[in-house]
Amino acid sequence: MKNRNQKIIRTSWIGIASNVLLAGFKTAVGLLASSVAIVMDAVNNLSDALSSVITIIGAKLSQRPADRLHPFGFGRIEYFSAIIIAVIVLTTGITSLIESVKKILAPTEPEYSTLTLVVVSIAIVVKLVLGQYVKRQGEELKSDALIASGSDALFDAIITLATLVSAGIMLLWNVSIDGLLGALISIVIIKAGIDMLASPINQLLGTSIPAELTHEIVREVSDFEEVHGVYDLILHNYGPEVKIGSLHVNVYDTMSAHDIHGLTRRITSLLYEKHGIIITVGIYAIATGQNRRAELQSIVMQALAAHKEIVQVHGFYYSEKDNMLSVDIVPDINVHNEASLTQQLVEEIKKLVPDMEVSIVTDHNYTE
Incomplete structure (x- = not known):
């Protein structure tokens, strides 16, 4: 600098x-x-x-x-x-x-x-x-x-x-x-x-993140063996040399908190050393094995991914205790009535799991 x-x-x-x-x-x-x-x-x-x-x-x-x-x-x-x-x-x-x-x-x-x-x-x-x-x-x-x-x-x-x-x-x-x-x-x-x-x-x-930088960050973070998807990349410029932001990564639900802590440390260190980016890493857990959580994840994710107006589906979460599930979507930029789309999707998923509370969170793409 x-x-x-x-x-x-x-x-x-x-x-x-x-x-x-x-x-x-x-x-x-x-x-x-x-x-x-x-x-x-x-x-x-x-x-x-x-x-x-x-x-x-x-x-x-x-x-x-x-x-x-x-x-x-x-x-x-x-x-x-x-x-x-x-x-x-x-x-x-x-x-x-x-x-x-x-x-x-x-x-x-x-x-x-x-x-x-x-x-x-x-x-x-x-x-x-x-x-x-x-x-x-x-x-x-x-x-x-x-x-x-x-x-x-x-x-x-x-x-x-x-x-x-x-x-x-x-x-x-x-x-x-x-x-x-x-x-x-x-x-x-x-x-x-x-x-x-x-x-x-x-x-x-607050301009969008250049596509070239986005692809480079996603590729670098995806290279970590424990990472199975990179989402929600957000960066804020505080001058040409200072960037602060956040992203989410998918990891298997079998990872311990200690291992996740180590992974996030390695990701933040890499992005700071290579790009000068101060990043916060959030975690999404991928359900593994033969259980109710994995079954629901497969059903819900496939149903939402079938919609052409949805660019990305991620962040599935299921709570057996609260009898609820939540999932994030990124709608296409041409979708202008997000509230209507979300309501439509909630009703569709509720038909698949009528006994559960369903929450769909709308994310946005902040890259070019």
Whole structure:
């Protein structure tokens, strides 16, 4: 976790240094050439460093240790950093669109000197390289803030490149596409800004577990000899590196409490060491042998599994003392009236065991 944050901070410092050096270069050239436009562009580069500053602040704050009010730590602060940067990108796109529309309605002929074109070209190259580097690092480190910061630099370069291209077309063919090209690129940036907002917001709201991670966890837990089924996997994100959740496993009812205790310890240790997941393991007992419990389990499970609208049946429990049985189901996502389905299933099972109390618990699939 610490190493990851150090890489995020180092990448952000590279972004700040690049923007400051570029701003210094533009300022020097602008002052020597008495170009207000170049000097103002230098100021813009300083403001671009803000994304990197926000990323650093977010990474630093996310490292704060858990306290009484925040027992799961401060990892989710990274998501807020990404949201702020995404808003900056979105604002840039909207501002650019407004200016582009103005140019469409009232075209102006761009004025570029040779020196200005050289400075702008250098700035574009630096921004493209910087943006690609920061974004790539963000993808490797799974940092939405770095990805958004890198995208911010790339979009800045694209906007400048579009201005340069439109200026060249204007000078060569006397055709003004500055406003139109700017509007098209602005729309792309606005859409990208919205997409950037989606990822951290979904993380804060609670997104589903990626299918790849789900399959890996189920496979790893299923590899334990005593496990005969993995169910009810739930994970909560408290930052990119902190996950807390629970799952259930099937074991034979012949296992002792001591053996079950050992099994759950081994499962929790494995998932923490391999994925950094703090997991709670629940137990479902599979009835074995020739007895009333095993007979009821077979009858009820087969009856429920025959329904196409049911994705999964598990967690069968029978209490001879209370004369009741309980079983969990996972309905298909297309089932909208779960209460009606549950009532229908209870009535169906009661026909098979009319002398017993029947309880059907509806679970949900929290994975992709």
